[in-house]
Amino acid sequence: MSSETGTKKFLLALSLCGVVSALTACGGSSSNVSPGKIVIPPDGPTDPTDPPIDPPEPPPSGGDEVASVIPDNLSDCITNSGATAAGKPVYVISVACLPGGTLDPTGLLLGNDFIYRIEGGALRIARN
Numbered sequence: 001m002s003s004e005t006g007t008k009k010f011l012l013a014l015s016l017c018g019v020v021s022a023l024t025a026c027g028g029s030s031s032n033v034s035p036g037k038i039v040i041p042p043d044g045p046t047d048p049t050d051p052p053i054d055p056p057e058p059p060p061s062g063g064d065e066v067a068s069v070i071p072d073n074l075s076d077c078i079t080n081s082g083a084t085a086a087g088k089p090v091y092v093i094s095v096a097c098l099p100g101g102t103l104d105p106t107g108l109l110l111g112n113d114f115i116y117r118i119e120g121g122a123l124r125i126a127r128n
Contacts, residue, residue: 065111065112065113066109066111066112066113067109067111067113068091068109068110068111068113068114069107069108069109069111070108071106071107071108073104073107074103074104074108076097077093077094077097077098077103078091078092078093078094078116079091079092079094080092081117085115086115088113088114088115089114089115090114090115090116090117091114091115091116091117092116092117092118092119093116093117093118093119093123094119094120095118095119095120095121095122095123096119096120096121097120098123100124101120101121101122101123101124102124102125102126103123103124103125103126104126105125105126
């Protein structure tokens with residue numbers, strides 16, 4: 001009996017380590033971090049102890065520009081914010097505007113001519 005209890009405890013500890021490892025691998029931080037080179041600060045107040053954000057580097061010249069294509073059915077949900085960053089217009093993808101918060105990518109091409117900011121929740125992409 002005691003070996004069965006020990007096995008259960010070992011499996012429980014092993015699964016707990018797996019959960020902790022998975023949560024740790026997801027990362028996360030309270031600071032405004034982006035994997036890209038252009039970081040748009042949040043609209044709200046920021047923590048004054050955070051290090052300052054370096055200005056974005058201009059994109060290399062001579063690169064091909066890919067024009068974005070926003071289908072008519074998404075024109076109300078993907079809109080120009082009026083702001084610019086690194087000389088490019090910033091477009092907002094409003095999750096609240098999308099049915100169920102799911103973006104249908106049919107006919108949509110997010111090029112490098114604009115910068116996109118997701119607002120209003122977690123964005124899900126529908127399968128084609």
